[in-house]
Amino acid sequence: MAESTSDPAIRGLTAEQxxxxxxNGFLGPFDLYAEQEAPLVWSQAMTEMVTSANKPQDSTTITCDRHLDCDTLSRDIAQPAIVHKLRSLMGDDIMCWKTHIFEKEPGTSGTGWHQVEAFPAYTEESTAATQELFVWTAFSETDKEHGCLRFLPGSHKQSYNVENKSHNGYDYAELKLDSDWDPNSHEIVDLELKAGQFVIFLATCVHASHANTSAARRVGLASRYVSPSVRVYGDSIDLDHHGCVMVSGEDRYGHNRMYRENLNGFPFLKVE
Known part of the structure; x- marks a missing residue:
């Protein structure tokens, strides 16, 4: 359990939480930035992404792993408000292995139900400490109209085989283990976030998002965390543009490439 702190915003989770x-496989929302601050933080991050001379991939449009070259996102992945809560679920040794930017323009359709298993072979006895956790932070209003996330409570306890690699990493049309499985027959939670709030969820918790029917862009950042005991990248991956960042504790295993600093030399904010 994370240690106590005088600031309620950065405390660990209660036993009930x-x-x-x-x-349920998810929890939130929690406050990270003030609602008025969040768009300013994202604006600064966008400036850094455009001007960065050390982009993690050789592309003009990059939506993954920008915490490796942008100071603002380097800070974001190790914010105490996030890390203390992850410690309550994962223990002290935590690394961020990947981030994704999710922008949903006005009129963009929703994302279908999916269950992510980057590191499979979990069982019903698996705990959060042995699984991958997502932190999804809203940098703009993210209610139903703007395309908020949706969750099936308890769905992390079994595999629904609802993932494939096609559209943006996922293709949802013909992916069910049981062709009769209907997610609409399951309890569904629409998790609305204000700008500056975040939700924590297990990668294996089946989730989706609504269409953005508003007139404004929806912006979110998903940060992915695992124990350093997980071997993240295989030998076939080009590690020149990949790496993990310890946000808490220490790496006792040494089988992942670590960025002690990001590519611009900004030290990550390790929470002690």
């Missing part, structure tokens, strides 16, 4: 997370 941990129990809820283990039962």
């Amino acid at each position: 941990v129990e809820s997370f283990n039962a």
Whole structure:
């Protein structure tokens, strides 16, 4: 359990919150930035992404791993408000292995139900400490109209085989283990976030998002965390543009490439 702190915003989770997370596979929302501050933080991050001389991939449009070359996102992945809560679920040793930017323009359709298993072979007895956790932070209003996330509570406890690699990493049309499985027959939680709030969820918790029917762009950042005991990248990956960042504790294993600093030399904010 994360240590206590005088600031309620950066405390670890209560026993009741941990129990809820283990039962449902997600928890939130939590406050990270003030609602008026969040768009300014994102604006600064966008400036850094455009001007960065050390982009993690050789492309003009990059939506992954920008915490490796942008100071603002380097800070974001190790914010105490996030890390203390992850410690309550994962223990002290935590690394961020990947980030994704999710922008949903006005009129963009929703994302279908999917269950991510980058590091499979989990069982019903698996705990959050042995699984991958996502932190999804809203940098703009993210209600139903703007395309908020949706979750099937408890769906992390079994595999639905609802993932494939086609559209943006996923193709949802013909992916069900059981062709009769209907997610609409399951309890569905629409998790609305204000700008500056975040939700924590297990990668294996089946999730989706609404269409953006508003007139404004929806912006979110998904940060992905695992224990350093997980071997993230295989030998076939070009590690010149990949790497993990410890946000808490220490790496006792040494089988992942670590960025002790990001590519611009900004030291990550390790929470002690």
